[in-house]
Amino acid sequence: PDGPGPLCTHLVAAGQFTTTGSTPMNHIAEYNGHWVPIGLGVDGQIRSVITWNRTANPAIPDHLVAGGIFTTTGGVTVNNIAEWDGVSWKALGSGLVNTAGLTVVYDLKLWDPDGAGPLKPWVIAAGTFNTAGGVPVNNIAAWDGTVWRALGAGTSGTVWKLTTWDPD
Numbered sequence: 515p516d517g518p519g520p521l522c523t524h525l526v527a528a529g530q531f532t533t534t535g536s537t538p539m540n541h542i543a544e545y546n547g548h549w550v551p552i553g554l555g556v557d558g559q560i561r562s563v564i565t566w567n568r569t570a571n572p573a574i575p576d577h578l579v580a581g582g583i584f585t586t587t588g589g590v591t592v593n594n595i596a597e598w599d600g601v602s603w604k605a606l607g608s609g610l611v612n613t614a615g616l617t618v619v620y621d622l623k624l625w626d627p628d629g630a631g632p633l634k635p636w637v638i639a640a641g642t643f644n645t646a647g648g649v650p651v652n653n654i655a656a657w658d659g660t661v662w663r664a665l666g667a668g669t670s671g672t673v674w675k676l677t678t679w680d681p682d
Contacts, residue, residue, distance in 0.1 A: 526552070528560035528580055542580060553603050556596060558584030561641075562622040566597075568659050570634040575600055579637050581610070581619030594619050595639055595657075606657050607647030610639055618642045623676040625656070634659060640673035 525545040534543055540555020542563070561582040568577060578598040587596050593609025594617050611617050620642075624635040637657040639646070646655035652668025654676075 526563060526578065528563040528582075530559045541582075541584070542578075552578065552598055553601075554588035556580065556582070556584040556587045556592070556603070558582060560584070561618065561620050564622045564624060564637070566624060566635070566637055568597075568634065579606070579622055581622050581639055581641070583616070583618050593617070594641075594643070595622075606637070607662050609647070610641070610643040610655065610662075611645045612643045613645060616642065618672075620672070620674050621676045623678060625678055627656075636663075638665070638676055640676050642672045 526542065528542045531539060531541060533539055534549035537549065539551045541558065541560045542552045542555050543549045544552055559582045560580045563578055563580045565576040566579050567574060579595065581595045583594065585591060585593060587603035590603060590605060592603065592605040593611055595606050595609050596603045597606055610619055618641045619639050621640045623638045625638045626635040627633055638654065640654050642653060644650065644652060647662030649662045649664055651664045653671065653673045654665050654668050656663045656665055
């Protein structure tokens, strides 16, 4: 929770739960010796969660990014993907939507499009959706910290998992 500071990392659990013991959690919680909610959580399932340092500055704490099947957090519309900055949940643009049916974000990964270059890593979302922040996409999209981007033509069907690979 304090970046490179002296505190240990906390375990984060995300999924389809609404309590731990008798404490409301709304699909996401952190464990730091006991379970505590992460803000107000979200109003549906979380299928993937990652940590992301949107500034690439190790002195600034990482944010959590959660994706799944949900529309709001604390009354804020987030459309299936949201970012926790340590204080509140925020939308990533207008989120991810499948105008043809059920929207699901199955996986999230960080990807640095220019390696050691000046760009910071992007959040890549995979699943079943055809718009990302209003941009036409096909089941995979990139959030660069400001806007959603299509990744080429996308894919013809659902993307379940992502990974990065360095072939050299």
